[in-house]
Amino acid sequence: MKIFQQSFKFLALVLLVVLPTSIFAKDTKNDGGQVNTKEEVEAYILHHIQDSHDFSLFSYTNDEGERVHVGFPLPVILWTSEGLVTFMSSEFHHNDDGSVIVEKDGLKFAKIHSKIYELDKGASEVKFDEDHHATNAHRVLDFSITKSVVGILVIGLLMLFWFSKLARQYKKKQIPTGFGRVLEPLVLYVRDEIARPNIGEKHYRRFTGYLLTVFFFIWILNLAGLTPLGFNVTGQLAVTACLAIFTLIIYTASGNKDYWMHILWMPGVPVLIRPVLAVIELAGALLIKPFSLLVRLFANISAGHIVVMSLIAIMFTLKKELTPIGATGLSLVLSFFITLIEVLVAFLQAYIFTMLSALFIGMAVEEHEHH
Amino acid sequence: MDKLLNDFSPGLFVVSTILLLALIALMVKFAWKPILNSLNEREEGIQSALDAAENAKKEMENLQADNQKLLQEARLERETMLKEARGLKAKIIADAEEEAQAQASKMIAQAQAAIDSEKKAAMAELKSHVAGLSIDIAEKVVGKELSNKGSQEKLVEEMLGEATLN
Amino acid sequence: MVTYNLIGAGLIVIGAGIGLGQIGGKAMEGIARQPEATGKIQTAMIIIAALLEGLAFGALFLGK
Numbered sequence: 001m002k003i004f005q006q007s008f009k010f011l012a013l014v015l016l017v018v019l020p021t022s023i024f025a026k027d028t029k030n031d032g033g034q035v036n037t038k039e040e041v042e043a044y045i046l047h048h049i050q051d052s053h054d055f056s057l058f059s060y061t062n063d064e065g066e067r068v069h070v071g072f073p074l075p076v077i078l079w080t081s082e083g084l085v086t087f088m089s090s091e092f093h094h095n096d097d098g099s100v101i102v103e104k105d106g107l108k109f110a111k112i113h114s115k116i117y118e119l120d121k122g123a124s125e126v127k128f129d130e131d132h133h134a135t136n137a138h139r140v141l142d143f144s145i146t147k148s149v150v151g152i153l154v155i156g157l158l159m160l161f162w163f164s165k166l167a168r169q170y171k172k173k174q175i176p177t178g179f180g181r182v183l184e185p186l187v188l189y190v191r192d193e194i195a196r197p198n199i200g201e202k203h204y205r206r207f208t209g210y211l212l213t214v215f216f217f218i219w220i221l222n223l224a225g226l227t228p229l230g231f232n233v234t235g236q237l238a239v240t241a242c243l244a245i246f247t248l249i250i251y252t253a254s255g256n257k258d259y260w261m262h263i264l265w266m267p268g269v270p271v272l273i274r275p276v277l278a279v280i281e282l283a284g285a286l287l288i289k290p291f292s293l294l295v296r297l298f299a300n301i302s303a304g305h306i307v308v309m310s311l312i313a314i315m316f317t318l319k320k321e322l323t324p325i326g327a328t329g330l331s332l333v334l335s336f337f338i339t340l341i342e343v344l345v346a347f348l349q350a351y352i353f354t355m356l357s358a359l360f361i362g363m364a365v366e367e368h369e370h371h
Numbered sequence: 372m373d374k375l376l377n378d379f380s381p382g383l384f385v386v387s388t389i390l391l392l393a394l395i396a397l398m399v400k401f402a403w404k405p406i407l408n409s410l411n412e413r414e415e416g417i418q419s420a421l422d423a424a425e426n427a428k429k430e431m432e433n434l435q436a437d438n439q440k441l442l443q444e445a446r447l448e449r450e451t452m453l454k455e456a457r458g459l460k461a462k463i464i465a466d467a468e469e470e471a472q473a474q475a476s477k478m479i480a481q482a483q484a485a486i487d488s489e490k491k492a493a494m495a496e497l498k499s500h501v502a503g504l505s506i507d508i509a510e511k512v513v514g515k516e517l518s519n520k521g522s523q524e525k526l527v528e529e530m531l532g533e534a535t536l537n
Numbered sequence: 538m539v540t541y542n543l544i545g546a547g548l549i550v551i552g553a554g555i556g557l558g559q560i561g562g563k564a565m566e567g568i569a570r571q572p573e574a575t576g577k578i579q580t581a582m583i584i585i586a587a588l589l590e591g592l593a594f595g596a597l598f599l600g601k
Contacts, residue, residue: 051383079382115380142382149386156394163402170409174416187406197580208407209399217394238384242391292591299594352587359584 041313047096048309049232049302050114051146053089057229069094074150079141080107080118089144098126098134109140116142148239151231155220159213190215190354198358203254203365207358210250214243215354222301222346226308226339234349235301237294244294247357248286255364262368289360293353300349304342311335505530545600553593560586 056071073090082105091102098112101119108119110126117137119126127135145153166180166187176184195204195211221233233239261267263281266274314331322330509530564582568575 050378051380115377141385142380143386144382145386146383148383149390152387152390152394156390159394160397160401163398163406167402167405167409170405170413174409174413184410188410191407191410205407209403210395212403213395213398217391236383236387237379238381239387241379242384242387245388246391246395288591291595292588295594295598296587296591299598352583355580356584356587 036316038317041310041317045306045309045313047114048230049235049305051148051232051236052114053092053111053116053144053146054094055147055150056094067094074145074147076116077143077145078109078116078118079143081140082107085109098128098137101125110134110137112137116140116144147231148233148236151221151224151233152239155217155224155233159216159220163216186216187212194351194355194358198355199362200366202367203362206254207250207361210246211354211358214246214357215350218243218297218353219347219350222350223343225301225305226342226346232301232305234297235305237298240294240297243297243353244290247293247360248290250357251360251364252286254361256367258366258368259364289356293356297349297353300345304345308335308338308342311338542600546597549593549596549600553589556589557586560589 053076054069054071054073056069058071059067059069062068073088076087076089078085085104085107087102087104092100092111096111096113098110098117100110101124102109108123110117110119112126112134116139117126117134118140119137123136126137129135162179162183166176166183169176169180175181190212191204191208194215195208199207218234221231224231225234263285264278266277266281269277311334312331314334315328318327318330321327560582564578567578571578
């Protein structure tokens with residue numbers, strides 16, 4: 001019970017910090033921003049799985065036909081052709097097709113599909129070619145505190161809070177109490193089932209910290225993605241790429257002589273084949289391994305989000321064929337079961353990412369018997 | 372692939388790299404190190420406690436075996452002592468019997484010797500008495516019968532024969 | 538163009554499905570034959586399945 005109270009306190013604190021800045025933003029779209037047709041559903045889903053510059057909780061249409069967004073804006077931090085520019089995302093008024101232009105420090109910015117573009121000098125509005133690419137604007141380096149960054153911060157702080165509390169509990173007594181009892185077996189699981197068997201008894205201690213952090217980071221963020229808050233952090237290519245590159249750096253940096261020998265000059269095969277094998281092995285170690293890591297996590301989580309949202313969208317898309325009650329029932333049942341599967345996938349993907357990282361590290365530090 | 376690259380946001384990549392590095396460093400310092408150390412300590416504690424219990428059990432077993440051995444030895448000793456005592460008893464009895472026998476036979480022999488010497492003394496006394504008597508008788512007989520020479524000799528012979536009979 | 542992509546995606550999914558089926562089926566056979574090796578077989582199965590999945594996703598995204 002205590003831990004629930006503390007979690008509530010924590011949540012309340014977050015909300016207290018955040019709510020005063022939240023606004024009931026209004027935008028005046030003609031259609032009221034409702035999502036009804038298949039095309040709109042598709043666009044909505046694709047919009048959702050991308051990172052967004054403001055944290056919107058929900059939106060509704062008021063009596064005057066205006067769309068009201070409930071949520072809070074996030075700071076936009078850009079590295080432009082003229083240096084650092086910052087403003088709040090509320091200046092875009094939830095516009096996502098480039099029609100709202102924000103002027104700041106003499107530069108013009110537009111947001112198109114969750115990406116911020118800097119307009120070329122002299123341009124006053126974004127022009128598109130037939131493939132819907134902007135012709136007179138270019139992408140800028142966007143260090144904004146986006147929704148994903150907020151997710152990383154919140155989950156990171158939560159992890160720090162939980163696990164440092166667990167660490168402090170051990171100082172007083174041998175067995176943790178409360179929520180620590182849930183966390184301890186998980187820590188032991190990662191250490192004994194992932195790190196130790198895959199890396200080996202001799203070296204696993206050095207890497208357990210990294211593996212534990214990555215495991216809990218991915219798992220908790222996957223689970224957070226299933227909540228109505230709608231984080232899609234582990235479905236962002238940039239985040240998974242970052243994780244995969246960490247693993248790449250760790251196993252490349254800790255590879256021993258045997259590891260490099262097996263990559264560059266494979267013993268036991270004819271000398272002529274060795275350079276060919278070296279190319280393949282190098283590509284495998286430096287490209288394919290991290291690429292498979294990053295794409296697997298990204299694709300699984302994105303696919304999960306798309307499937308869940310598509311099944312929820314059955315509610316509107318099959319309204320005519322199945323009557324509103326039938327469509328709603330079908331969508332509820334299907335999305336309920338797929339969400340259960342997604343809870344499993346959330347764990348499985350964290351497990352697989354961590355285990356493959358451990359395996360790759362294990363391959364790099366393994367000591368071969370000389371034959 | 373184009374779309375994938377278009378979705379990739381370098382800014383988010385940089386920000387998440389920085390945040391993750393910080394998170395890993397902080398977690399390792401404030402959470403994983405103390406947690407893993409405490410877990411290791413606890414496991415080692417449990418292991419050593421188990422080892423100690425095992426050792427204590429072994430020691431107990433040894434002790435019990437020792438006790439058993441001691442008991443066995445004590446029993447054996449008692450047995451041998453009893454046996455010895457029994458032997459001693461028999462020997463003492465036998466000795467006593469033997470001694471008694473010897474004593475008895477000695478006493479009998481002494482008694483016999485005493486009887487013999489008494490008898491001899493008595494005999495000697497008797498002889499001397501008989502000789503005295505016979506002298507008396509002879510005096511008397513001689514006094515009366517010395518006139519008859521033949522009967523005299525006959526008497527002497529008779530007397531001598533009788534005397535040698537003893 | 539879009540149709541060809543979809544056909545390619547279908548082929549990838551068919552291939553990955555056959556592969557995953559093989560992995561899962563053989564792992565089940567292995568577990569049935571040696572129940573005491575369940576843990577090791579499962580780990581190996583997940584690793585191979587993950588590699589196959591990575592390959593399939595890679596192909597899907599390259600085609601997209």
